[in-house]
Amino acid sequence: MEQLGSMEPEKLLQLLLGVISCAFMMIIVTVVYVMLARRMRRERSYPTRQPDEYAGMPGVIDNLKEVATADAATRLMSTGRTDWQAEDTKMGQVRPAQCAPEILRVVQDMSSGDISIRIAGVRYTRLGEVRDQALGKRILEAITWTLRFSEGRVAEDDGVKFLELPPCDAVHVPEPLPPLADGNEPGEIMRLLGDVERGEFWIQVAGRSYARLADVVDPDVALHILGGISYLLQFSYGRLMANDGVRSVPIPKLSAKPTASVVRALTAPGETQQRSVQDKQEQFFQSLMGDSTRSQGVWAQRVSAGERRVSTMRAHGTSTFSLAEEIDRIFQRKLEASPFAHLDAQFVEHPDGSVRIRVGTKFYECPEEVPDPELRKIIEAAIAEW
Secondary structure, three states: OHHHHHOOHHHHHHHHHHHHHHHHHHHHHHHHHHHHHHHHHHHHHOOOOOOOOOOOHHHHHHHHHHHHOOOHHHHHHHOOHHHHHHOOOOOOOEEEHHHOOEEEEEEEOOOOOOEEEEEOOEEEOOHHHOOOHHHHHHHHHHHHHHHHHHOOEEEEOOEEEEOOOOOOOOOOOOOOOOOOOOOOOOOEEEEEEEEOOOOEEEEEEOOEEEOOHHHOOOHHHHHHHHHHHHHHHHHOOOEEEEOOEEEEOOOOOOOOOOOOOHHHHHHOOOOOOOOOHHHHHHHHHHOOOOOOOOOHHHHHHHHHHHHHHHHHHHHOOOOOOOHHHHHHHHHHHHHHOOOOOOOOEEEEEOOOOOEEEEEOOEEEOOHHHOOOHHHHHHHHHHHHHO
8 A cells, every 4th residue: 555655646547547457358258258158058958950840841831821811702602601611710800890980881771672872971872873073983992992802702693703803903092981870770781991091991791890801701791791892883883993093894783682681692592582471471470479478379360360461452452551560660659668768679671571670780580589588578569469
């Protein structure tokens, strides 16, 4: 210490710098040694890999991806319904409906069976009714995106068909318009959703949104969507938006059917779709006979009376009689006097004469299918009073 105290300041500074440099070098050497030691331990802990362990792996991965993302519509055309459902298909990416704004929706009128497009709260039954040029262009762009969604596939009365599309890869996702009501409505077939900023498009059915047809696992839903695309082309007379402007494609030949049975009609094209009004009514009422407290004879008399009244009205050239309307008047009266007064429910009759019960957006063939037992009692009481 006496020597340090007697040293000149310059020499003392040099000594301190030398000590600090040595300490810094020791720290660096220690850190490098620790890192090398850890690396050696990790290498010793892994099992030795064979040189050819991952040979050809990129090709294997690509094949697996191709199998996992097999085109749903292609399998729909090449395999039967039973074979499709037996396959171990993985659900594709589904985007929640509330994440994207609505462009338009395809709706069927439950009384007339007519197909219409609803956009911004307004319904149009054909493209000629749209007076706003910008709105018409938006609809054609949406139709183009539905065909890009299905890769040109549409539904017809005799099966799924391919349409040769004009170049349309440059068509932008149409600007969504805010709907007046976000809730489901009776007869809704599907909705078109889009995100302009991201250039993304979805088709929504029953509250689920799909970015492409290959994401649809259920063949019923796939055919339902293809039917909706066919209706859109019927609406526009086959017109769509292409890269070079408005172009036309063949109009699909698909008969308008009630939304509740459109899937069944497409999945069983060979099955007879037309049934007489009398047969439909008799089937509807016969379904009530199992759980009813009344005898079989009483129900049979009611069905026969209804059929005779239909025949009498038709024989006189009148068509004002509606079985569904008569029962629904009684049902609405009972509904208003019950705790279900706020519920949107009614008896509806389709153009083919079938009578169904609509509760919200769901349809039931007979009261036994209605899940709420109290509502089911009101329905049966209305039928019994009729």
